[in-house]
Amino acid sequence: MTVIAIDGPSGSGKSTVAKTIAKRAGWAYLDTGAMYRAAAVWAERAGALDRPEVLPQLVRTMPLKVPLDPGDQRIYLGDEDISELIRTSFVSALVSRVSTVIPVRHVLVALQQQIVAEHRAAGIVVEGRDITTVVAPDADVRVLLTASPQVRLTRRALDQLGQADAAALAATEDEVHRRDRDDSTVAEFMTAPPGVTPIDSSELDIEQTVQAVLALVPVS
Numbered sequence: 001m002t003v004i005a006i007d008g009p010s011g012s013g014k015s016t017v018a019k020t021i022a023k024r025a026g027w028a029y030l031d032t033g034a035m036y037r038a039a040a041v042w043a044e045r046a047g048a049l050d051r052p053e054v055l056p057q058l059v060r061t062m063p064l065k066v067p068l069d070p071g072d073q074r075i076y077l078g079d080e081d082i083s084e085l086i087r088t089s090f091v092s093a094l095v096s097r098v099s100t101v102i103p104v105r106h107v108l109v110a111l112q113q114q115i116v117a118e119h120r121a122a123g124i125v126v127e128g129r130d131i132t133t134v135v136a137p138d139a140d141v142r143v144l145l146t147a148s149p150q151v152r153l154t155r156r157a158l159d160q161l162g163q164a165d166a167a168a169l170a171a172t173e174d175e176v177h178r179r180d181r182d183d184s185t186v187a188e189f190m191t192a193p194p195g196v197t198p199i200d201s202s203e204l205d206i207e208q209t210v211q212a213v214l215a216l217v218p219v220s
């Protein structure tokens with residue numbers, strides 16, 4: 001049926017929008033960022049964060065169960081539910097050390113492409129940083145979701161800390177801007193390449209952003 005690929009920096013709203021679309025359509029939903037976060041947990045536990053040369057093989061053997069139900073995004077390493085752990089600022093601060101290792105990306109991109117191939121017929125929404133360009137450049141809909149730096153910081157602070165006062169914004173700064181700087185060394189997600197539609201969500205609410213993406217779905 002359809003593959004919808006949504007890239008964007010942190011705080012752009014892509015997870016909420018992607019999940020909402022998948023839920024309504026009854027499609028699968030793949031959060032590729034969660035896979036990189038799980039890989040960071042796995043690597044940290046193996047004491048391998050400072051040994052990029054062993055990371056690809058380590059990530060290949062990670063017993064990850066990737067959730068595809070937009071209504072149930074619990075994620076497991078073996079029998080352990082790591083859903084909450086991967087959202088902590090501890091893991092957010094580590095993840096770029098894994099996600100910027102190119103051979104690690106090759107391992108996870110291959111896995112993501114396999115998942116997309118398996119769910120293409122039924123419909124899938126995939127979000128990340130390199131979905132429109134590397135994972136699924138042939139997706140039916142390719143969107144780069146952006147928002148102003150201030151809006152992204154405010155959203156992330158509200159998300160993580162429940163408030164957006166000066167202290168909350170300062171505490172979230174590393175997670176948004178430093179991480180985006182590091183991540184953009186390996187994936188281009190700040191400007192839309194040809195064929196990818198940029199949507200600026202700074203002034204849009206969730207529903208308006210969902211509608212802006214759905215307006216791009218080809219009528220069959």
Ligand code: DC
Pocket residue numbers: 010032033034036037095096099100127128129130131179183187
């Ligand atoms: O979307 P997120 O914040 O949960 O992503 C976690 C990290 O994974 C982020 O620092 C960038 C990285 N990432 C990536 O490099 N490529 C993707 N397709 C998705 C995420």
